[in-house]
Amino acid sequence: MATKAYQRTYTQLQAITKATVTLNARGVANDELATVNGKLAQVVKTKGDAVTLQVFSGTEGVPTNAEVSFQGAPPTLRVSDQLSGRFFNAYGHPIDGGPEIEGEEREVGGPSVNPYKRRQPSELIPTGIAGIDLNNTLVSGQKIPFFADPDQPYNRVMADVALRADVDKIILGGMGLTNDDYLFFRHAFESAGALDKIVSFVNTTEEPPVERLLIPDMALAAAEYFAVDKNEKVLVLLTDMTLYADALSIVSNRMDQIPSKDSMPGSLYSDLAKIYEKAVQLPDGGSITIIAVTTLNDGDITHAIPDNTGYITEGQLFLRADPDSGKVIVDPFRSLSRLKQLVQGKKTREDHAQLMNAGVRLYADAQNAKTKLENGFDLSDYDLRCLDYAKEYATRLLSIDVNITVEQMLDTAWEIFAKYFSPAETGIKQVFVDKYWKKD
Amino acid sequence: MSTHGKVTGIVSNLVTVTVDGPVAENELCYISVGGNQLLAEVIRVTGDKASVQVFESTRGLKNGDSVEFLGKMLEVTLGPGLLSGIYDGLQNNLTTMTGVFLKRGEYTDPLDRKVLWAFTPLAQPGDKVIAADWLGEVKEGWLPHKIMVPFSFKGEFTVKSVAPAGNYTVDETIAVLTDKDGEDIPVTMVQKWPVKVAVKCYKEKPRPTRIMETGVRVIDTFNPIAEGGTGFIPGPFGCGKTVLQHAIAKQGDADVIVMAACGERANEVVEIFTEFPELVDPHTGRKLMERTTIICNTSNMPVAAREASVYTAMTICEYYRAMGLKCLLLADSTSRWAQALREMSNRMEELPGQDAFPVDLSAIISNFYARAGMVLLNNGQTGAVTFIGQEGRPLLLRPRAEPRRPEALPGRQPDRLLLQIPRVSRDPGIPAGKDPEELG
Ligand SMILES: Nc1ncnc2c1ncn2[C@@H]1O[C@H](COP(=O)(O)OP(=O)(O)OP(=O)(O)O)[C@@H](O)[C@H]1O
Ligand SMILES: [Mg+2]
Numbered sequence: 104m105a106t107k108a109y110q111r112t113y114t115q116l117q118a119i120t121k122a123t124v125t126l127n128a129r130g131v132a133n134d135e136l137a138t139v140n141g142k143l144a145q146v147v148k149t150k151g152d153a154v155t156l157q158v159f160s161g162t163e164g165v166p167t168n169a170e171v172s173f174q175g176a177p178p179t180l181r182v183s184d185q186l187s188g189r190f191f192n193a194y195g196h197p198i199d200g201g202p203e204i205e206g207e208e209r210e211v212g213g214p215s216v217n218p219y220k221r222r223q224p225s226e227l228i229p230t231g232i233a234g235i236d237l238n239n240t241l242v243s244g245q246k247i248p249f250f251a252d253p254d255q256p257y258n259r260v261m262a263d264v265a266l267r268a269d270v271d272k273i274i275l276g277g278m279g280l281t282n283d284d285y286l287f288f289r290h291a292f293e294s295a296g297a298l299d300k301i302v303s304f305v306n307t308t309e310e311p312p313v314e315r316l317l318i319p320d321m322a323l324a325a326a327e328y329f330a331v332d333k334n335e336k337v338l339v340l341l342t343d344m345t346l347y348a349d350a351l352s353i354v355s356n357r358m359d360q361i362p363s364k365d366s367m368p369g370s371l372y373s374d375l376a377k378i379y380e381k382a383v384q385l386p387d388g389g390s391i392t393i394i395a396v397t398t399l400n401d402g403d404i405t406h407a408i409p410d411n412t413g414y415i416t417e418g419q420l421f422l423r424a425d426p427d428s429g430k431v432i433v434d435p436f437r438s439l440s441r442l443k444q445l446v447q448g449k450k451t452r453e454d455h456a457q458l459m460n461a462g463v464r465l466y467a468d469a470q471n472a473k474t475k476l477e478n479g480f481d482l483s484d485y486d487l488r489c490l491d492y493a494k495e496y497a498t499r500l501l502s503i504d505v506n507i508t509v510e511q512m513l514d515t516a517w518e519i520f521a522k523y524f525s526p527a528e529t530g531i532k533q534v535f536v537d538k539y540w541k542k543d
Numbered sequence: 544m545s546t547h548g549k550v551t552g553i554v555s556n557l558v559t560v561t562v563d564g565p566v567a568e569n570e571l572c573y574i575s576v577g578g579n580q581l582l583a584e585v586i587r588v589t590g591d592k593a594s595v596q597v598f599e600s601t602r603g604l605k606n607g608d609s610v611e612f613l614g615k616m617l618e619v620t621l622g623p624g625l626l627s628g629i630y631d632g633l634q635n636n637l638t639t640m641t642g643v644f645l646k647r648g649e650y651t652d653p654l655d656r657k658v659l660w661a662f663t664p665l666a667q668p669g670d671k672v673i674a675a676d677w678l679g680e681v682k683e684g685w686l687p688h689k690i691m692v693p694f695s696f697k698g699e700f701t702v703k704s705v706a707p708a709g710n711y712t713v714d715e716t717i718a719v720l721t722d723k724d725g726e727d728i729p730v731t732m733v734q735k736w737p738v739k740v741a742v743k744c745y746k747e748k749p750r751p752t753r754i755m756e757t758g759v760r761v762i763d764t765f766n767p768i769a770e771g772g773t774g775f776i777p778g779p780f781g782c783g784k785t786v787l788q789h790a791i792a793k794q795g796d797a798d799v800i801v802m803a804a805c806g807e808r809a810n811e812v813v814e815i816f817t818e819f820p821e822l823v824d825p826h827t828g829r830k831l832m833e834r835t836t837i838i839c840n841t842s843n844m845p846v847a848a849r850e851a852s853v854y855t856a857m858t859i860c861e862y863y864r865a866m867g868l869k870c871l872l873l874a875d876s877t878s879r880w881a882q883a884l885r886e887m888s889n890r891m892e893e894l895p896g897q898d899a900f901p902v903d904l905s906a907i908i909s910n911f912y913a914r915a916g917m918v919l920l921n922n923g924q925t926g927a928v929t930f931i932g933q934e935g936r937p938l939l940l941r942p943r944a945e946p947r948r949p950e951a952l953p954g955r956q957p958d959r960l961l962l963q964i965p966r967v968s969r970d971p972g973i974p975a976g977k978d979p980e981e982l983g
Contacts, residue, residue: 129606129607130605130606130607131605131606132602132603132604132605133553133601133602133603133604133605134601134602134603135603147554147555148552148553148554149552149553149554149606150551150552150554150559151551151552151606152606177602177603210602212602213644214600214644214645214646214647215644215645215841215843215844216643216644216645216809217637217640217642217643217644217645218637218809218812218813218816218839218841219629219637219638219640219816219839220642220643221809221810221813222813223810223813223814223817224810244810245810331643360889360890360892361889361892361895361899362899363885363889363895363898363899363900364898364899368889369882369885369886369888369889369890369899370555370846370886370889372806372842372879372882373842373843373846373882373883373886376806376841376842376843377843379842379843380808380809380841380842380843381843383809385643386643410780413779413780413781414780414876414879415808415842417808417810418781419781439781441781442810
């Protein structure tokens with residue numbers, strides 16, 4: 104980082120924790136960046152002359168006489184079209200061996216969109232995955248996380264979704280990615296020939312956790328450049344937000360803040376909301392859609408991280424291993440896209456919403472039949488048909504390895520319904536039955 | 544001379560100011576930073592140090608920045624033109640702000656000062672009047688909007704003159720009152736009132752007697768709510784609280800509806816902006832927006848203004864109640880408000896109560912609920928504020944007097960309502976998030 108004339112330098116630390124240092128300094132601005140023996144840090148608290156800095160890469164080896172220089176500005180990112188196709192670290196520096204970006208320097212973590220200036224999201228984001236498009240349709244400007252167990256293939260699903268979505272730019276914000284995941288994303292983007300529309304900001308598990316705190320702001324600053332300045336449709340992938348929240352709790356803990364539920368900082372809701380609410384449909388056509396991953400601890404959604412997330416995001420997508428079909432499926436009961444009604448039947452075929460409801464209800468009947476079976480009750484003919492239906496429905500529609508158009512999903516649903524049920528059993532409106540029922 | 548101060552400490556939006564004179568709890572101040580004036584509110588005073596919560600981002604703020612105290616608390620501006628208004632938590636008009644992004648330090652006038660209102664006098668010269676007595680009225684949409692003796696006027700006044708029927712702007716004098724010392728005081732259509740103080744300019748608050756029809760059959764038949772009653776809708780995320788609240792806003796039998804989006808999703812507010820101007824009020828046949836005021840502090844807007852938003856909304860309701868109107872206040876959600884209180888309490892390093900919430904939380908909430916109610920005005924007419932809040936977990940926010948066991952409630956207490964929604968969309972058997980329109 105270039106040394107500037109007005110930089111103020113100090114060499115006497117008063118206190119050091121694993122994530123923060125405190126020193127006496129004057130004229131320091133809130134949120135300002137500094138370096139501590141060359142490590143990037145940010146002002147998080149001032150009290151009289153005592154200034155506390157969070158040191159992004161951790162304080163290992165930082166001595167009490169470390170050199171602290173203040174930079175006079177909050178974190179920034181250089182933005183221009185040169186961002187496309189590039190990989191950066193949490194500080195916005197290239198990690199792909201390429202040159203630094205030339206462009207306008209913008210503050211990250213900037214202001215919010217005036218809610219009155221927003222437009223209602225209305226464009227379908229097709230993913231090819233029927234568990235999403237058919238039952239939990241995504242809309243541009245939406246924010247939605249995958250709630251997944253750490254051993255589920257959520258990064259793979261996310262990469263699939265990103266590459267199939269009809270968007271102008273994809274911004275990856277990777278937090279605590281394993282090196283393998285990082286290389287997987289890189290390989291997936293490269294082999295899809297899609298590199299030119301992708302920008303990646305990556306923090307891996309090999310790097311210090313506090314650095315992750317910069318990733319969402321960096322990714323979203325890049326997203327805003329393309330969505331606001333260029334009116335592009337931008338999809339932002341944030342994985343894994345649980346690791347982001349963990350980093351928040353590390354810093355607040357080192358600052359001796361009183362933790363609230365699950366050792367998370369009391370500001371967790373606002374901290375997450377600032378990120379997710381960057382999702383927007385802008386008046387001039389640009390949009391930011393956020394798909395995130397929140398890994399769960401043993402499927403526990405009452406933990407503070409998924410719980411707070413659920414109150415902010417517009418639904419959630421649950422992945423689940425389905426023993427009957429042997430597939431990983433998008434769980435139709437626990438997943439929800441709250442914006443789906445803005446596009447179903449409007450941007451998709453008229454029978455969409457009815458098919459979704461019928462499909463899920465019959466799948467629920469199959470669950471009941473399964474419970475009966477497990478408890479040793481006799482199964483009716485309807486129960487047996489439900490069980491067969493469920494297997495086929497899970498394999499051909501709910502499974503994450505499905506990749507078909509929405510039209511094909513609807514046709515598949517009609518086909519499966521006709522195979523196992525009578526029109527009356529599906530409860531679908533007669534007009535649609537008359538028009539679409541597959542007669543053999 | 545007003546009190547001044549200097550910033551001496553900053554943690555996020557909590558700023559410590561060393562002051563040179565008297566300051567009051569809840570007094571407002573402006574902090575100057577880089578040519579902007581940031582509004583803040585005193586929340587604690589210790590010796591010559593005031594802790595203030597800043598209603599804006601504190602990025603770039605420095606120790607030593609100057610602060611000017613305003614000698615007043617946070618106020619709302621009350622007058623014709625509030626209906627169909629779209630405001631932030633501090634009652635800035637969001638529709639007249641420039642730019643797509645909210646600008647720090649931009650404050651806009653809640654009322655249009657240029658509109659001419661057709662005024663009809665109601666009081667006569669010589670009448671004895673007290674605060675909240677009606678001097679005249681204007682038509683706001685279809686509603687008779689009473690121009691009242693300002694709530695802050697203490698004691699009895701004699702009407703010296705009232706403007707003749709005609710068109711006036713809100714700032715023109717429409718009456719002159721003489722106080723008991725013989726001093727003449729001009730009155731316009733606009734008055735101000737501190738949001739955290741309940742408006743008590745009425746004769747008494749009797750027990751509610753009438754039912755407020757919500758238009759939602761299951762509520763009106765089994766668990767009706769009283770006009771002037773309070774209710775709340777608890778439930779986990781995605782269980783349908785907001786959908787129910789919007790339904791009540793559309794169908795509810797009220798003259799005035801104030802919707803406070805307190806720390807909620809921006810896209811949900813956009814839904815109201817988009818739908819309400821098109822939808823028709825089933826009771827009057829007018830457009831729904833004409834009877835609706837929206838107070839919008841979405842989750843990414845400054846956390847201190849989130850707390851203010853519910854008070855701003857309540858004060859506007861109390862204003863219309865004093866005109867003899869039936870008002871309905873819908874707050875989504877009170878748990879976000881509680882989280883805002885927790886964040887501040889946390890930053891002030893107060894000893895925490897349960898789940899790190901401030902210990903006086905339930906007292907604050909109870910106080911707020913107590914501002915609702917049916918009132919008997921000085922002129923014998925009645926007005927009502929019905930309040931329905933909603934909250935996610937944890938169920939901290941029921942007012943004190945509320946029985947702990949929800950099942951003990953229905954029917955027993957006409958002025959209290961609890962609408963517990965099970966997590967329907969999570970139960971197998973009911974499709975996740977069925978389109979509400981289809982359930983009809
Ligand atoms: N009465 C209903 N009938 C059918 N579907 C509904 C109903 N109510 C809600 N839903 C579905 O559930 C979704 C979530 O509802 P809603 O936004 O009201 O949840 P909420 O309780 O406000 O959640 P949060 O606490 O996260 O704000 C809606 O988008 C809609 O798809
Ligand atoms: Mg809601």
